[in-house]
Amino acid sequence: MQTEESIASVLARGRKELTKAEKIETIRHHFREIMLALGLDLEDDSLKDTPARVAKMFVNEAFSGLDPASEPAVTLFENNFRYNEIVLERDIPLYSYCEHHFVPIIGKVHVAYVSQGKVIGLSKLNRITHYFAKRPQVQERLTIQIAEYLKKVMGIADVAVIIKAEHLCVASRGVNHTGCATVTSSYHGQFLTEPRSRELHALLAV
Numbered sequence: 560m561q562t563e564e565s566i567a568s569v570l571a572r573g574r575k576e577l578t579k580a581e582k583i584e585t586i587r588h589h590f591r592e593i594m595l596a597l598g599l600d601l602e603d604d605s606l607k608d609t610p611a612r613v614a615k616m617f618v619n620e621a622f623s624g625l626d627p628a629s630e631p632a633v634t635l636f637e638n639n640f641r642y643n644e645i646v647l648e649r650d651i652p653l654y655s656y657c658e659h660h661f662v663p664i665i666g667k668v669h670v671a672y673v674s675q676g677k678v679i680g681l682s683k684l685n686r687i688t689h690y691f692a693k694r695p696q697v698q699e700r701l702t703i704q705i706a707e708y709l710k711k712v713m714g715i716a717d718v719a720v721i722i723k724a725e726h727l728c729v730a731s732r733g734v735n736h737t738g739c740a741t742v743t744s745s746y747h748g749q750f751l752t753e754p755r756s757r758e759l760h761a762l763l764a765v
Contacts, residue, residue: 579618579626586614621656624693631686633712635677645755647671647762648684657728658695666724666740671759672709673717673749684709698722698743706745716748719759 577585591610594601601607623629651668670684691704706720721744730737749755 655692662727702743719750
């Protein structure tokens with residue numbers, strides 16, 4: 560394991576240059592210090608490996624979207640059926656972390672678009688959502704990021720993203736209110752018109 564001196568030298572190179580292993584070790588070291596500051600016994604069998612577990616979870620899972628290498632490879636196909644109505648992928652699971660308190664945001668994401676010659680593999684909508692969710696987030700920004708990314712990779716304007724989520728910074732601390740949901744949306748192109756938005760809302764109500 561790295562000493563404090565070696566960790567300091569690693570950080571001096573700049574955090575963006577750290578390897579995955581260096582990130583894990585640096586987080587492990589500092590999370591261990593946090594646990595000690597809280598008065599936890601790191602000799603306890605249940606706690607002694609927690610700093611390493613948390614560090615691996617942060618780098619490999621919870622915040623993997625911070626690594627550009629995690630960006631999904633997007634596959635587009637010709638719209639041979641000339642389908643020009645709404646394609647909606649609804650109820651995409653959302654697990655993210657609030658950047659204000661680093662506690663979970665849990666909910667559902669609905670992504671819709673109207674093809675202009677190409678269609679996208681449906682699983683890619685899930686992967687795009689996952690990529691932007693796996694980083695410290697604000698729900699409003701996450702909603703916009705998904706929409707703008709889909710517009711860019713598909714070369715279209717007709718995109719809509721709706722997110723409904725519960726924030727554990729509201730449920731597990733502060734006011735301690737459970738069951739509250741935050742809803743955000745980002746409408747573009749045809750979805751800014753009343754007929755398309757009404758059609759989308761009808762699909763979501765099914």
